[in-house]
Amino acid sequence: MNTKSIYAACLFAALNICTLSARAEADVAPKTYTYGSHLDIKKVVSLTEDATPSCGVVNARMTYLDxxxxxxxxxxxxxxxxCNSQN
Structure with a gap:
């Protein structure tokens, strides 16, 4: 096997792993936080929020590992x- 074939196989395998993990994350049903909810967070994977041009309350989503x-x-x-950049 030449090196191009090996590199292509490695790239293909890496892309498949990324695709599988993205699908697994998409299958998780989100839970809505309420005051007093017990959070079992080992590691935060991603934080996102709704885009808004002004300061105010927005909806946010945290993906994490328990x-x-x-x-x-x-x-x-x-x-x-x-809001952090405004006085």
Missing amino acids: SQSETRVLDYSKFADN
């Missing part, structure tokens, strides 16, 4: 990141 390394998704409300 102590059992299961992927979880949490929806919550927060002040937009834009």
